[in-house]
Each structure stands twice: as C-alpha cells, then as structure tokens.
Amino acid sequence: MAKEKKLVEAITSMDVDFAQWYTDVVKKAELIDYTSVKGCMVIKPAGYAIWELIQKQLDERFKATGVENVYLPMFIPESLLQKEKDHVEGFAPEVAWVTHGGLNPLQERLCVRPTSETLFCDFYKNEIQSYRDLPKVYNQWCSVVRWEKETRPFLRSREFLWQEGHTAHATAEEAEERTVQMLNVYADFCEEVLAMPVIRGRKTDKEKFAGAEATYTIEALMHDGKALQSGTSHNFGDGFAKAFGIQYTDKDNTLKYVHQTSWGMTTRLIGAIIMVHGDDSGLKLPPKAAPVQVMIIPIRQQQEGVLEKADELKKCLTDGGFRVKVDDSDKSPGWKFSEQEMRGIPLRVEIGPKDIEAEKCVIVRRDTREKIECNLGDLAQKVGELLQQIQKDMYETAKAHVQAHTYEAHDYEEFKKTVEEKPGFIKAMWCGDQSCEDKIKEETSATSRCMPFEGNEPINNKCVCCGRPADHLVLWGKAY
Amino acid sequence: MAKEKKLVEAITSMDVDFAQWYTDVVKKAELIDYTSVKGCMVIKPAGYAIWELIQKQLDERFKATGVENVYLPMFIPESLLQKEKDHVEGFAPEVAWVTHGGLNPLQERLCVRPTSETLFCDFYKNEIQSYRDLPKVYNQWCSVVRWEKETRPFLRSREFLWQEGHTAHATAEEAEERTVQMLNVYADFCEEVLAMPVIRGRKTDKEKFAGAEATYTIEALMHDGKALQSGTSHNFGDGFAKAFGIQYTDKDNTLKYVHQTSWGMTTRLIGAIIMVHGDDSGLKLPPKAAPVQVMIIPIRQQQEGVLEKADELKKCLTDGGFRVKVDDSDKSPGWKFSEQEMRGIPLRVEIGPKDIEAEKCVIVRRDTREKIECNLGDLAQKVGELLQQIQKDMYETAKAHVQAHTYEAHDYEEFKKTVEEKPGFIKAMWCGDQSCEDKIKEETSATSRCMPFEGNEPINNKCVCCGRPADHLVLWGKAY
Numbered sequence: 001m002a003k004e005k006k007l008v009e010a011i012t013s014m015d016v017d018f019a020q021w022y023t024d025v026v027k028k029a030e031l032i033d034y035t036s037v038k039g040c041m042v043i044k045p046a047g048y049a050i051w052e053l054i055q056k057q058l059d060e061r062f063k064a065t066g067v068e069n070v071y072l073p074m075f076i077p078e079s080l081l082q083k084e085k086d087h088v089e090g091f092a093p094e095v096a097w098v099t100h101g102g103l104n105p106l107q108e109r110l111c112v113r114p115t116s117e118t119l120f121c122d123f124y125k126n127e128i129q130s131y132r133d134l135p136k137v138y139n140q141w142c143s144v145v146r147w148e149k150e151t152r153p154f155l156r157s158r159e160f161l162w163q164e165g166h167t168a169h170a171t172a173e174e175a176e177e178r179t180v181q182m183l184n185v186y187a188d189f190c191e192e193v194l195a196m197p198v199i200r201g202r203k204t205d206k207e208k209f210a211g212a213e214a215t216y217t218i219e220a221l222m223h224d225g226k227a228l229q230s231g232t233s234h235n236f237g238d239g240f241a242k243a244f245g246i247q248y249t250d251k252d253n254t255l256k257y258v259h260q261t262s263w264g265m266t267t268r269l270i271g272a273i274i275m276v277h278g279d280d281s282g283l284k285l286p287p288k289a290a291p292v293q294v295m296i297i298p299i300r301q302q303q304e305g306v307l308e309k310a311d312e313l314k315k316c317l318t319d320g321g322f323r324v325k326v327d328d329s330d331k332s333p334g335w336k337f338s339e340q341e342m343r344g345i346p347l348r349v350e351i352g353p354k355d356i357e358a359e360k361c362v363i364v365r366r367d368t369r370e371k372i373e374c375n376l377g378d379l380a381q382k383v384g385e386l387l388q389q390i391q392k393d394m395y396e397t398a399k400a401h402v403q404a405h406t407y408e409a410h411d412y413e414e415f416k417k418t419v420e421e422k423p424g425f426i427k428a429m430w431c432g433d434q435s436c437e438d439k440i441k442e443e444t445s446a447t448s449r450c451m452p453f454e455g456n457e458p459i460n461n462k463c464v465c466c467g468r469p470a471d472h473l474v475l476w477g478k479a480y
Numbered sequence: 481m482a483k484e485k486k487l488v489e490a491i492t493s494m495d496v497d498f499a500q501w502y503t504d505v506v507k508k509a510e511l512i513d514y515t516s517v518k519g520c521m522v523i524k525p526a527g528y529a530i531w532e533l534i535q536k537q538l539d540e541r542f543k544a545t546g547v548e549n550v551y552l553p554m555f556i557p558e559s560l561l562q563k564e565k566d567h568v569e570g571f572a573p574e575v576a577w578v579t580h581g582g583l584n585p586l587q588e589r590l591c592v593r594p595t596s597e598t599l600f601c602d603f604y605k606n607e608i609q610s611y612r613d614l615p616k617v618y619n620q621w622c623s624v625v626r627w628e629k630e631t632r633p634f635l636r637s638r639e640f641l642w643q644e645g646h647t648a649h650a651t652a653e654e655a656e657e658r659t660v661q662m663l664n665v666y667a668d669f670c671e672e673v674l675a676m677p678v679i680r681g682r683k684t685d686k687e688k689f690a691g692a693e694a695t696y697t698i699e700a701l702m703h704d705g706k707a708l709q710s711g712t713s714h715n716f717g718d719g720f721a722k723a724f725g726i727q728y729t730d731k732d733n734t735l736k737y738v739h740q741t742s743w744g745m746t747t748r749l750i751g752a753i754i755m756v757h758g759d760d761s762g763l764k765l766p767p768k769a770a771p772v773q774v775m776i777i778p779i780r781q782q783q784e785g786v787l788e789k790a791d792e793l794k795k796c797l798t799d800g801g802f803r804v805k806v807d808d809s810d811k812s813p814g815w816k817f818s819e820q821e822m823r824g825i826p827l828r829v830e831i832g833p834k835d836i837e838a839e840k841c842v843i844v845r846r847d848t849r850e851k852i853e854c855n856l857g858d859l860a861q862k863v864g865e866l867l868q869q870i871q872k873d874m875y876e877t878a879k880a881h882v883q884a885h886t887y888e889a890h891d892y893e894e895f896k897k898t899v900e901e902k903p904g905f906i907k908a909m910w911c912g913d914q915s916c917e918d919k920i921k922e923e924t925s926a927t928s929r930c931m932p933f934e935g936n937e938p939i940n941n942k943c944v945c946c947g948r949p950a951d952h953l954v955l956w957g958k959a960y
Binding site: 033035036037040041042043044045048049051052068069070071072073074075076077080093094095096097098099100101102103110112119122123126127138142143145147158159161 | 513515516517520521522523524525528529531532548549550551552553554555556557560573574575576577578579580581582583590592599602603606607618622623625627638639641
C-alpha cells in the first residue's frame with residue numbers, strides 16, 4: 001500500500017511542470033535508471049523492449065531498400081578523426097579520449113566514436129576500387145559517445161544507442177537520391193509505427209551536420225510545443241572522398257571520387273514517443289511500438305476459474321499474433337490499472353467472475369479510456385480492430401496537435417510575441433543570411449528547424465528578422 | 481580474370497598451414513577486414529549476417545527461459561571496477577582507459593567495459609529491495625574491450641561483440657540452477673544451430689572467471705585439434721553481493737544477500753564455425769546459420785529465359801521460407817561455383833537452357849559436393865529435405881572428428897607424447913593441485929579445458945602429472 005501511494009503521488013502534472021512530468025514518466029514507467037556513470041543511463045527492460053521493436057521494424061525497412069549491416073570499431077585514432085576539417089571541428093570538443101590500453105599509455109589517442117564517417121571512409125578507401133564495387137549501402141547498430149554537459153534520459157546522454165547508415169555511390173545524383181530515400185524511410189516509420197507526424201525538410205547551413213553538403217531532417221512537435229529533431233540524413237557530396245582519397249575506376253577507365261551519405265536515428269525516439277503521446281497518467285504507446293499490447297487484469301483472481309480464464313484469453317490472443325501479458329500479481333485491480341496506464345499498454349482486458357458467467361469481458365483503451373464490452377468469443381477479432389484503431393487515432397490526435405500549434409509570423413514583433421505566447425512551430429520567411437538566424441536564436445531561443453519540403457509556400461516576401469527580400473520559408477521553434 | 485586468379489591462388493591448404501588457411505578464409509569469404517585501429521576489425525556484411533542469425537536464435541532461446549534485455553553504460557568508473565578484489569585483478573591489466581571527456585581531464589578515470597559485472601551490481605543494488613524483486617534475469621547485447629597484445633579475427637580482438645547475462649537470485653540453489661541452465665542453452669544452441677558438438681564441464685579454479693565461485697564451460701574441438709572455449713556460465717555465489725552490498729528483505733523479514741550468475745557468448749563463435757566445418761575450398765555454413773542457404777547459378781544466362789527461370793525458382797524457394805540469392809553477375813559459372821563454395825553457402829542450384837527444357841535442375845551440396853538432379857516442380861521440397869540433412873550430417877561429421885581426436889593418457893610420458901603427436905582432447909586424471917596444472921601448461925602448452933559432466937569415468941587413480949592419488953578426470957588440450 002505504501003508503494004501504491006508513492007507511485008500515484010510521484011507523478012507531476014504535465015501542465016504544472018513538463019520537464020518534471022517527463023522525468024517522472026521515464027522513472028515510473030520503468031524505462032530507465034540513473035547510474036554511477038555521470039550522464040549515462042541504464043535502459044531497463046520496459047525501455048529496451050521498445051528499442052527492440054524500433055530496431056526490428058526499422059531494420060526491415062532498411063533491408064527492403066538494399067541496406068546491409070556491418071560492424072566497425074568503436075575507437076577512432078585521432079589522426080583519422082582529423083582528416084576532414086569541418087568534421088573534426090564539429091566533434092572534437094565533445095569526444096571521450098582513450099589514452100591508456102592496459103598498463104601502458106597509447107602511442108596515439110583514440111576517441112570513442114561520436115559517429116563513424118571517418119572509419120567508414122577509411123574502410124571504403126580499401127573496399128572500393130571499381131564501379132563494380134558500388135554502391136556500398138552499409139549500416140551499423142551500435143552505441144556512440146558525445147561528452148554532453150547537460151543530459152536528459154533518452155534526449156541527450158553521453159552514450160546513446162543508434163543506427164548509422166553510411167553509403168558510397170558512383171554519382172552525385174545517386175547519393176542525393178539515397179539521402180532523400182532514407183529521410184522518407186525515417187518519416188514513414190515515425191508516422192506509421194510511432195504514430196508521430198513529422199515535418200520533412202532541409203537544414204540551413206548553420207544547422208547542418210559537420211562536413212555535410214546538405215542535411216535533411218524530420219522534425220516532430222512535442223506536447224509542450226517544443227520541437228525534437230528525430231532523424232537526419234546527410235549528403236556529403238565528394239568532400240569526405242577527397243579528404244580520404246576514396247576513388248574508383250569508372251567504366252570509361254578514369255578515376256573518380258565517390259559520393260557519400262550518412263543517416264541516423266537514435267534512442268531519442270523513445271523520448272519522442274513519451275512527449276508526443278503521454279499524458280498525466282503516464283506513457284501511451286502506439287500499438288506497433290508496444291512490447292505489451294494487451295494487459296489482462298483478472299478481477300477477484302482468488303476465485304476459482306478466474307486466473308484460468310485469464311490464461312486462456314492470453315493464449316487465444318497470443319495465438320492471434322498479439323503481445324499479451326496477464327497481471328496475476330497480488331496487487332489490487334485498481335493498482336494494476338494505474339500501472340498498466342503508467343506503462344502505456346494500449347489495451348487492458350478486465351475479466352472477473354461475473355464476466356465469466358456472462359461470457360463477456362471489458363476492454364479499456366489507454367488512449368481514450370473508452371470501455372468496450374466484448375463477448376469472449378469475439379475477443380481476438382475485437383482486439384485486432386481496436387489496436388488498429390488506436391494506432392490510427394493516436395496519429396490523428398498528434399497530427400491535430402501539430403496543426404493547432406503551427407503559427408505564421410510576418411514580422412519580427414509578431415515572431416517574438418508568438419515564440420513567447422504560443423509554443424509550437426512558427427513559419428516565417430528568411431533572407432538566407434546566417435546573422436539573422438543567430439540574432440533570432442539569441443533573442444528568442446528559437447532556432448531554424450528546417451526549410452520544409454511541403455507546406456512551404458511563401459507567406460510574404462520579407463525576412464522576418466531583417467526585412468530584406470526573402471524567398472526561403474523556414475520552420476522555427478524552440479527545440480530539445 | 482585477374483581477380484579470379486587471385487582468389488584461387490590465395491587460399492592456403494589447411495594441412496599446410498592451418499593458421500594461414502584460417503586467415504585466408506575470413507578474408508576471401510569476405511567476413512572481416514582489418515582496420516587502422518590496431519587489434520580491431522570490421523565485420524563485413526557476410527560476417528555480420530551470420531552474427532545476426534546467431535543473435536536472433538540465441539535471443540529467442542534466452543527469452544523462452546524468461547530473460548529480459550537491457551542496456552548498461554559502456555564505461556565503468558575505476559572505483560566501481562575495484563570493488564571486487566579478484567575481479568579487478570583479473571581485468572585491470574587489460575582494459576582501455578578514458579581519461580578525457582571533450583577538452584577536459586576527467587576527475588575519475590573510466591574504463592571501457594571488459595565485462596559488466598560491476599555495473600550490474602551497482603544497478604541491482606538499487607533495484608533489489610525485497611524478495612518480490614527477485615529473480616532478476618537480465619541480458620545485454622553489446623561490444624566489450626580487452627586490450628589484448630596478439631589478436632586474430634573473431635578469436636581474439638581488442639573489441640568484440642557478445643551478449644552478457646547477469647542474474648540475481650534469492651537462493652544459492654536457484655543461482656546454481658540458472659548457471660547450469662544457461663550452459664545447457666549454449667550447448668544446445670551450438671549443437672542444434674551451429675552443428676558443433678561441445679563438451680560441457682566445469683573449469684578448474686585456475687581457469688575460472690575472475691571473481692566466480694564456479695565457472696562452467698562448453699569446449700569445442702577445431703579441425704586442427706585445438707580446443708576453443710565457446711561459451712561460459714559463472715556462479716558468483718554471494719561474493720559480488722557482499723562486495724557491493726546487494727541485499728533484499730526476505731519473506732521472514734530478514735536481510736539477505738542475493739546470489740548471482742553471469743554468462744556470455746561472443747563473435748568468437750564465427751571463428752568456431754570456420755574452424756569446425758571449413759575445408760580447402762573455404763567456409764562451410766550449417767544451414768541454420770547461413771545468411772544465404774541456396775545460391776542459384778544460371779548457366780548461359782545470356783540465353784533467353786534463363787535469368788527469368790532463375791528468378792522464378794528464387795521466388796518459389798523464398799516463398800518456401802528459405803534464404804536464397806541468384807548470382808546473375810557477369811562472372812563465369814565456374815567462378816560463381818568457387819565463390820559460393822568459398823562463402824560456405826550450403827546448396828547451389830544450377831539452371832541452364834538444357835535443364836529448363838527438361839524441367840530439371842542440378843542441386844549441389846556444399847558439404848559433400850554430391851550432385852542431385854531435381855525436377856523443377858519438386859525443388860522447394862527437395863531443398864528443404866537437403867538443408868535438414870546437411871544440418872544433421874555436418875553435426876555428425878564434426879562429432880566423429882571429436883571422437884576420433886579424443887585420447888586418454890595414463891601417465892605423464894604418454895600425456896606428453898599424445899600432446900605432441902596427436903592434436904585433440906586428452907582425458908587424464910588430476911590430483912586437484914594447481915602446481916600440476918601449471919607444470920603441464922609450462923611443459924606441454926596444454927591446459928585443463930574442463931572437468932566434463934559426462935564421459936568422466938576415472939581412467940585410473942593417479943594424477944597424470946605427479947602420480948599422487950587423483951579422482952578428477954580432466955579434459956586437456958591446447959587451446960585458442
């Protein structure tokens with residue numbers, strides 16, 4: 001009972017303190033734990049199982065486009081990191097350095113990979129000789145390290161899990177095509193699996209990846225109106241190829257540089273799921289990313305036949321292809337309901353002696369809390385329909401939230417007022433000059449999220465900051 | 481043509497130089513590549529796909545026993561590593577140390593995990609309060625680092641991929657049960673999936689894991705007669721629990737220490753597959769661990785209808801649940817055959833104009849090179865039967881090799897002669913004194929592999945080394 005009380009008390013309302021609400025949810029839904037290693041976290045079973053579902057479904061989508069998985073070392077010799085000038089400037093200040101192996105100092109420092117462009121280049125340099133060796137479309141699932149000063153579970157930690165794709169192509173066109181293709185794989189995955197609408201667009205030069213010619217991004221809007229960069233895809237042109245000397249002999253027998261891309265998604269997505277869908281009762285998982293889709297909660301489980309029936313329903317649903325558990329712990333049903341809600345399990349099935357007698361059960365949706373009476377014989381079919389419906393409805397609800405929190409600003413006064421009063425995306429024109437981006441960031445904390453691919457019709461013809469002629473529509477917002 | 485020649489020339493016969501043969505196979509079968517990072521390798525698509533199959537099938541077996549996956553940080557603070565005395569002595573000499581984060585020196589050095597007992601203990605210390613929190617049966621898939629001086633692809637590298645299970649239990653009995661259970665999961669996996677017979681047994685105190693009360697092992701015999709430790713499972717008793725203060729309140733309201741286990745398998749298994757099954761034509765993959773099970777090789781593929789028919793067969797086999805590719809490259813059929821053999825693909829299907837006319841094709845087994853004529857209409861069924869047969873036959877062949885290379889030694893002269901002349905396992909009695917183990921290792925290079933659980937009937941009653949009374953039968957051998 002003491003424990004029950006503790007759980008219910010501990011959840012802060014998201015309207016009172018969104019940051020605290022977030023922290024409460026990650027802890028109370030048992031997704032992570034803090035560790036003795038500053039800035040690093042333990043991903044607990046409930047959190048890791050979400051990552052496994054993300055991995056599996058994303059990996060299938062990758063492989064359908066011809067991606068092959070590989071594994072490269074976690075260490076990068078300092079000299080290798082330094083080969084591409086912009087890249088090293090971007091990453092060197094935030095890497096962890098290994099200086100000793102065993103009892104001896106190393107001859108050359110190694111950094112723990114913050115990203116693996118340089119290693120892939122070093123690898124491709126030997127792998128690629130002829131046009132026959134192209135394209136290379138490789139990906140790895142691994143962890144990377146960035147020595148962040150301030151950290152938050154899933155959103156920013158010193159070590160995080162991700163996938164990084166690295167490709168090499170014969171032509172600039174093919175590289176550009178792959179860059180966009182992977183951005184679309186990411187966007188479709190977010191929308192179809194995570195029920196999370198995203199804006200696809202291009203980063204400004206200020207915001208692009210260190211060493212890239214172009215960075216494309218998907219930006220999602222969290223419940224508090226802040227943006228979260230959820231996946232990026234970079235076109236490097238032949239910049240890295242020139243720095244590393246990655247050349248191939250083409251059909252015409254001339255030596256040419258390859259064109260490269262990279263693209264990544266991280267455990268940050270779990271943070272996005274929490275902040276897009278969650279509510280004051282906790283996590284809300286979209287069915288396709290829910291390790292447990294249905295929690296069966298027996299009522300009066302000590303009465304004869306109740307647990308047996310619960311197990312029977314579990315078997316029936318498991319056979320139907322759903323991920324199901326029975327909560328047969330000795331807690332009260334009310335406590336079990338709260339726990340299932342906190343953990344974001346999309347459906348619960350309540351089954352007690354009276355239900356069994358009537359050959360019925362009660363299904364409760366986590367997203368709408370709607371209660372549905374269901375004949376036991378129809379359970380598997382009904383659960384299937386409901387999970388599909390929840391997946392769809394969660395996406396629509398999130399989509400409506402983005403639409404309701406996307407504003408336009410025609411001049412700087414309107415822009416500042418909007419940033420202050422209406423958290424969300426702001427569409428505004430930009431002259432293309434970085435000094436305007438810098439000024440906006442300094443004065444309002446909003447940053448350019450992207451130049452969207454769609455919904456990018458000019459809203460006027462003046463830069464929202466300096467008033468000079470502008471033809472770039474930019475999506476702005478405060479961001480995680 | 482130049483490339484074809486190069487491949488055929490480059491393979492050393494295993495009887496001439498086994499070590500070179502091994503290196504040739506890992507390179508020519510495109511499993512790995514060397515890197516600029518000394519002692520670390522790239523696992524290429526053909527190698528990583530084997531690891532993915534191992535992971536998937538092992539993970540399913542874990543989960544069937546109640547294992548849950550988690551992820552813990554890759555860094556261990558020095559003070560944490562030092563908490564268990566034996567453990568730190570075993571690992572500190574071979575860890576990599578991070579001393580700087582970004583531009584600043586760290587207050588405390590962090591080692592890159594060589595194994596994660598200490599982190600799991602630190603985690604469990606907070607997670608476990610009551611008997612209700614037990615057991616914890618967690619596992620993680622990750623990479624670890626051990627600063628080895630001499631490295632060999634898959635067998636010994638500074639970074640390798642593995643899984644590490646770490647469990648905590650209320651009682652000593654339960655911990656012992658889990659230790660044995662996981663060893664059996666490993667052994668069954670090796671025998672059923674990798675077609676690799678293993679000897680299950682217990683390590684002597686000299687060979688056990690740093691900090692363990694007991695280490696169980698599975699030992700496999702490679703084609704050259706050397707042993708390979710292929711998986712280990714450790715029972716820690718309450719040693720770590722006492723060092724870290726991991727206590728729970730039992731039902732009787734008293735504080736008790738937990739009992740812990742850990743168990744791991746690594747990418748070393750890929751080395752084992754190569755050295756157990758391979759031959760002078762290259763790799764030989766057991767069907768259950770083969771990323772491609774059937775390679776369809778069109779003959780006279782430029783003739784009308786040949787490639788179409790090859791694709792049709794591929795579709796038919798893929799629909800049948802097999803992993804299939806068509807080699808439609810512009811190389812000669814002979815070259816494609818060699819390549820399929822080098823890569824260890826269990827079956828190839830040859831299909832040319834004459835076959836199509838006769839509605840037949842030729843299937844060739846990689847393991848026996850047997851050629852089987854098959855009606856096209858029966859292909860999927862025949863392929864299914866053959867893959868099953870190959871899986872079984874490869875196991876039997878390997879089993880016979882172990883039996884033919886397991887010897888007995890009744891005294892030290894016989895022991896030394898056997899080590900010198902007959903590479904393999906040697907059964908011999910041991911008094912239990914470490915000085916005898918030390919002497920044997922120093923004088924013969926053979927080490928105690930394990931005290932086997934089965935086939936351990938005493939062969940006489942004297943220690944093979946000192947002649948004193950002995951009742952431990954030990955399996956000895958030179959090892960990787």
